[in-house]
Amino acid sequence: MTVHAPAPLPTALDSLPAAPAMLSGREAEIGHVLSALRPHVESQHDPDSSGDTPEAASTSPDVLPPVLVTSIAGLAGVGKTALALAAGHAATGAGWFNGSLFVDLHGYDESPVQPGQALEAFLRALGVGSDSIPAGVEERAAMYRSALAALAGEGQRLLIVADNASSADQVRLLLPGNHAHRFLITTRHTLPTLNARLVELGVLEPRAAAALLRQTLQMANPDDPRAIEAGTGIDELASLCGYLPLALHISAALLILEPHQTVAELATELAAARSRLGFLDDGERAVRASFDLSCRRLPPDHASLFSLMALNPGPDMGLDAVAVLADRPEPAVRAILRNLVQAHLIDCMNRRWSMHDLVREYATELGHSTLNAAADSATGGAGRDTATAYAIQHRRLLEYYSTSTIAASAHLSVQPDLPVPDNFADRDEALAWLDGERANLTGSVAAAAATGQQDIAIRLPVVLYDYLVWRGYFDDLIAVTTTACDIAHQAGALAAEAGAWNNLGIALNGAARYAEALAAYERAIELFASLDDHNERGKALNGKGSALHDSGKPAEALLIHQEVLAIQRAVGDLREQAAVLNNLSLDHQELENYAEACATAEEAASLFQRLGDPTNEANALCTAAFALQASGRPEAAQAACQRAVEASRAVGSPLVEAAILMTCTQLDDLTPQQQIAYFLQAEAACKQANARDLHAHALGGIGMALTTSGDRDQAVTYFVRAERMFEDLGLTEEAGQIGDLLAALQT
Missing domain, CATH: 3.40.50.300 (P-loop containing nucleotide triphosphate hydrolases)
Incomplete structure (x- = not known):
């Protein structure tokens, strides 16, 4: 009898599903x-x-x-x-x-x-x-x-x-x-x-995301003209999809299902959709459902923090802000954040936590659904309690941003003897915090306005004023101050509204939007007059005069500033008298009234010295220096500049000193060696102040002065340093200008 061994069982060792037909950007x-x-x-x-x-x-x-x-x-x-x-x-x-x-x-x-x-x-x-x-x-x-x-x-x-x-x-x-x-x-x-x-x-790069949309359309129909004819519409659609491959594939499927719909039309629909998550569903795949699966496994406290983080008004958060929002100690919050990062529901970069656009929308919906579920099942006010808790947490975050801004802005004062909160070690740390939180701070104004928190919407733009002017972010200042004007008007807070209009005038003037600035100042003047506040009305008039001067109307500005000087002398406000005297000097210089220009600037400097304000004393002395120069007295102009430098050093702020030194370099009658001396002092002060943008300008100025003096090799050295610093700062236009100077020297 023959015994046959059983045949081996079949194996299945080729079980990989099909590879994707395309994999753009990977x-x-x-x-x-x-x-x-x-x-x-x-x-x-x-x-x-x-x-x-x-x-x-x-x-x-x-x-x-x-x-x-x-x-x-x-x-x-x-x-x-x-x-x-x-x-x-x-x-x-x-x-x-x-x-x-x-x-x-x-x-x-x-x-x-x-x-x-x-x-x-x-x-x-x-x-x-x-x-x-x-x-x-x-x-x-x-x-x-x-x-x-x-x-x-x-x-x-x-x-x-x-x-x-x-x-x-x-x-x-x-x-x-x-x-x-x-x-x-x-x-x-x-x-x-x-x-x-x-x-x-991670998500795709923008170019790869647009390519994926095109390739998917062409795979379904090689003759589909939309892949080629879409133009920038396909880039917009990719952006609205957050460059997420699932969302891109769904959008492509929606286009395939409607052959006559253009890419631009779909992008418009998606942008206008009440919920992008609801829109991104092709019947078989849905972005929301995919996110649901990720969140299903979250513990309740993790899910709660995840949804709360969507309340943040800006793109990312620091640990301290998350802890304030959650009302929990930082170590406990850090542990939850680590788990949310591990689940790829949030990202962490440079110790800041953020969400993908579509994930943020999902987290927002999750928070709303929590509130709605609580409201639907509420007995004895439980739903209202849940909604109230969310509102309290949101306000706590906005209050944190507001109070921290107050503490940080205190370090921007040019008066060294003023007490400052100990939240930040020094000005550099305060500025670093303000720079890092800028989007959150400006976003907090809109968030407060949208949620009926009028006090924050009115107060925070005032608190942000010094920082935004310091950095020259006039567009941001215009946005937040416009909101403050509207909210103060709704609240019937006339004094706050008048102050907001005055600040808006300053911001618009800083952005060279002179006609709008004049209109804002007029509204502030009207409101201060209705409040019978002559001092503040004078300040707004002073701003109006500056806007007229800056828009090329010095004669009209002079009349306004003379009116303001009379008001402030009657009120007895010496600081405002000094400020308007400095502005009068500028008006007189434009009108070539040099004797009056010199006298008013010197009077302004004297008043600021009497008030113990060396920063504005230095500025007024610079104004006097240019008036003296224009009147044909170069030695006196240089002496005024030296006095300005000495006053700036009394402030104890290297940034103020650097700014005054850079102003002094602009005198016409300086020799290249004198210019270089000022620039080198400014460079040293910029290093001490960590003012890198001003430092780059100082390096470029040294290069130009060396070029004038004939020292081309040394000029190249300074131009190279300036160009590199401008590039590091992302100031491409300034870097390009220095590059042109370098190229001219090296030909």
Whole structure:
């Protein structure tokens, strides 16, 4: 009798789903994944175009060595699975692997695949019969590793892909024990405990996102003209999708379903949609549903903080602001933030936390749904309590921004003897905070206005005034002060409204919008007159005169300023008298009344000295210097400038000193050596003040003075430094001007 051994069970070692037809803008990420999957032994086929063997690549100092486990993590809808499949097919097609195993773990679904279930599927694919698969999960894992080891002993390598994992525990038992194989994971959570190569996947670059839209349209219909004719509309649509691949694919599908709709029309609809999340749904895929799966697993306190962060008025938050919003200690908040970052629901960069545009919209909806659910089920006022709690948390955040701005702005005072809060160590730290929070601070004004918090909407623009003028952010000042004007008017706060209109006039004048500035000043003058506040009316008139002067009407400005001087002398406000005297000097200079210009400037400087205000004394002395120069008295002009420098040094502020020194360099009758001396002193003061923009201008000024004196080599040295500093600051126009001067010297 002949005994026949049973035939081996069939295996399924080619189970990777199809690779995506297109993968726009992911070349670098594909390279990162392939470098991790690459075997240690030499391969005859390499999907890279470099021609290097895998072994050579693995030992190159520029290429990281291969690893057993690679984890691709990122936001829902960012294209993790597509990247894994593209890399997997490239690697198997290159002959790096003899086969593949694939499982979708559905880690974020209501019923995720358990490790035992995944192991059973893998064992079946490896040819193990059902009756031979152990019941216990640990025994299944041991058999699985043994089977993989046997394959490795036969010289066979497998690529194992676990898609959609939600935790390290879900995949840990699936890891092969033999390093001949490779294990590739996709997940919405960063998994740092698996000793894996971590590939973090972000949204697409704008150009790649637009290309993806075009390619998808052309794949569906090569003759579709919209891919070519869309122009900038396709860039706008990509931006509205937040450059998120899922949203881009859905938008492309919506266009495919409506062949006669233009890209621009779809972009307009999406921009106007009450909810972009609701709009981005093609019947099979939806961005909101994808985000739902990510948030479903959040603990209640994590979900609460996630939705609260959408209340932030700007694009990102510091830890202190998040702690204030949550009303929890910073260590506890940091732990939650770390978990939200791990889940790719928020991002962290430079110790600041932010959300993708669509995620922020989702978090906002989550907060609203919480409020609505509480309201629907409210008994005994529970729903109102929940809504009140959200309102309190929102106000707490806006109050934090307002009070911190007050503390920071106190450091901008030019009077060194004034007490300042100890929230910030010094001016540099205060300015750094204001610069970092600028979008949040200006956004807080609009947020306060929109939520009926009139006191903050009126107060915060006043608090922001010094900082925005200091930095020259007049457009921001115009925006927040316009809001303050409207809200103060609605509240019937006439004094606040008058002050806001006056500040708006200053901002508009700073932005060279003179006609609008004059209208704003007129409204302020009218309101102050109705309040019978002659002093403040005089200040607004002074501003109106300055706007007339700056718009090229010095004769009209002179009449206004003379009227203001009479008002302030009657009121007895010496500081305002000094300010208007300085403005009168400028008017007289324009009208070539040089004797009057010199006298009024000297009187202004004397008054400021009497008031103990060396900063404005220095400014008035500079005004006097230019009046003296115009009257043909260059020695007296230079003497006035020297007095201005001495006054500025009495302030104890290197920034004020630098500004005065830079002003002094503009005198016409200075020799190049005198100019260079002023510029070098200004450069030293700029270094001390950390005023990099002014420092760059000082370097450029030294270069120009050296060029005039004939020292071209030294001029090139300073121009190079100035150009580099302007480029570092992002001041491309100024960098270009210096570059032109350099080019002229080097030809």
